[in-house]
Amino acid sequence: MSETSRTSSFRKCPKCGEIWESREAFLRDPSARLAGYQAHFEQPELGLLLFHHLSCRTTFGIQARDFADLYEGPVYRESMLESDGCGQFCTHHDELGQCTVKCKHAWVREVLHIVDHYGC
Numbered sequence: 001m002s003e004t005s006r007t008s009s010f011r012k013c014p015k016c017g018e019i020w021e022s023r024e025a026f027l028r029d030p031s032a033r034l035a036g037y038q039a040h041f042e043q044p045e046l047g048l049l050l051f052h053h054l055s056c057r058t059t060f061g062i063q064a065r066d067f068a069d070l071y072e073g074p075v076y077r078e079s080m081l082e083s084d085g086c087g088q089f090c091t092h093h094d095e096l097g098q099c100t101v102k103c104k105h106a107w108v109r110e111v112l113h114i115v116d117h118y119g120c
Contacts, residue, residue, distance in 0.1 A: 016056035023066070027118040031055045034116045037108070039090040040064075041079065044108050049115060050093065068107070070114045075107050 010023045020026035036050040038061060045068060048061030080086050080103035089095045090105050096116055099109040 011062060013053050013056060013058065014060050015053070015058035018053070018055065027115060034096065034112065035059060036093040037064075037090070037096065037112055038093055039105060039108070041081065041090070041105075044105050047090075047105075047108055049112065064108045064111060067111045067115055071107050071111050073107065073110060074102075076102050076104050079104050081105070 008021070010020045010026050012019045020029065020032070026032055031054040033052045033054060034049060035052040038048040038050060040046040040048075045063065045065035047064045049064060049067065050059055050061050052059050080101045081088070081090065083101065083103075085101050086103065087097075087099060087101070089097055089099050089109065096112050097109075098113050099106055
């Protein structure tokens with residue numbers, strides 16, 4: 001593999017080595033399914049979207065910032081994790097639901113929804 005193709009691909013499966021040349025190809029691949037989210041409470045862009053690669057039965061994470069451009073809405077500055085209105089979605093790895101709280105993590109919840117329904 002040339003240096004150019006190595007740096008131009010989107011992701012490589014850490015177990016089987018399958019390469020997705022673009023994010024589009026990755027998101028459209030039925031063998032790569034969104035499975036969860038591991039929040040980073042200080043810096044949401046560093047949180048991990050967790051994917052199951054069905055072909056080799058592994059799970060791996062991709063940072064939320066790699067999908068941030070899919071979201072075009074507001075980004076809030078404060079964490080509302082401890083507030084009464086918070087459903088604590090970000091504390092559960094397998095919870096992919098959207099959140100209505102205006103929190104600094106809200107944009108990632110929207111990205112999860114976009115990724116989960118990509119191409120539908």
